[in-house]
Amino acid sequence: MNRTENVIQGTIQPDGTLVLDEPTNLPAGRVTVVLRPKDDQNREHAEGHDFFDAVEAIWARQNARGHRVRSPEEIEHQRSQIRAELETGLQAAIRLQEECRQGSLREDSDQSSP
Secondary structure (H helix, E strand, C coil), rough: CCCCCCCCCCCCCCCCEECCCCCCCCCCCCCCCCCHHHCCCHHHHHCCCCCCHHHHHHHHHHCCCCCCCHHHHHHHHHHHHHHHHHHHHHHHHHHHHHHHHHHHHHHHHHCCCC
């Protein structure tokens, strides 16, 4: 299922020619063209198309609009940053809780002293 496809919007002219809204990134050569009226785009999912076809269509639309998939290294870097931020916040909360506890203990000892 390694299909190269490109989903691009376009307009059919009165003379029957098709004008694409943007250039395709497919190599020159013969292609298969599937035409679907714009208001009928979501019908394919209602008719029970294969899951993998739906996923490939999503990927094709993402590629057409320039979406770039993050690398595993980029994902792990972001996860590390989030973990570090969470750890910093947790440590700050622990320090604040300890300061409050110490302040409460001092107040209790001050009140119990004659």
